[in-house]
Amino acid sequence: MNYPAIIILSALSLAFSACSSSSDFHPTDAEIAKLERLLDGHKCIGNLRDWRRSYVRSPIFTQEEVAAAKRENRLERLENFDKRMIEFALRRADGRVIKAGRVKPKQYGDFVPTDGCSEPDCVNGGYIVPRDELFLECAAAPAP
Numbered sequence: 001m002n003y004p005a006i007i008i009l010s011a012l013s014l015a016f017s018a019c020s021s022s023s024d025f026h027p028t029d030a031e032i033a034k035l036e037r038l039l040d041g042h043k044c045i046g047n048l049r050d051w052r053r054s055y056v057r058s059p060i061f062t063q064e065e066v067a068a069a070k071r072e073n074r075l076e077r078l079e080n081f082d083k084r085m086i087e088f089a090l091r092r093a094d095g096r097v098i099k100a101g102r103v104k105p106k107q108y109g110d111f112v113p114t115d116g117c118s119e120p121d122c123v124n125g126g127y128i129v130p131r132d133e134l135f136l137e138c139a140a141a142p143a144p
Contacts, residue, residue: 025057025081025108027129032102035086035127035134044123044138051090051123054103056111057081058126078108086127091117 027035032055040048060080069076089112093100105111125136 023080025059025078025111026104027055027057027086031086031129034129034132035088038127038132038134039088039090039136042134042136044119044136045090050093050100052093052098052100052103054089054105054111056087056105056108057083058085058087059108081108084129086129087111088125088127090123092121 035055036048036053039045039053045051058081059076059078060082061076065076065079091098119138123136123138125134127134
């Protein structure tokens with residue numbers, strides 16, 4: 001199952017109202033704390049302290065921007081982000097190259113879900129803030 005596509009589709013279905021958008025792609029510390037409580041101990045994750053973690057709000061693309069991007073043969077411009085949806089990427093820390101802890105992307109383009117990495121060493125998912133709902137499945141055996 002392709003989670004980034006599901007996350008973006010979910011965000012699009014939730015989006016498009018002025019009160020739910022933001023020009024800031026960073027979730028708040030309180031939102032991340034709620035999400036991390038759900039992730040810690042999850043069968044796919046185990047101890048969250050063993051992972052490098054990155055979080056961003058899901059982008060909102062208006063129909064007009066999507067159409068313009070197609071006409072101009074370019075990617076959609078990232079200008080607004082859905083405050084109700086958070087995407088996350090987790091990568092198991094190895095203690096050498098990949099350090100455990102939160103990583104705050106400087107710009108949205110720095111957020112790379114897994115950079116070719118796959119389970120059980122990388123996990124992507126989403127979180128719907130108002131519903132306190134986590135989107136995360138894994139096919140691999142439970143994390144140690």
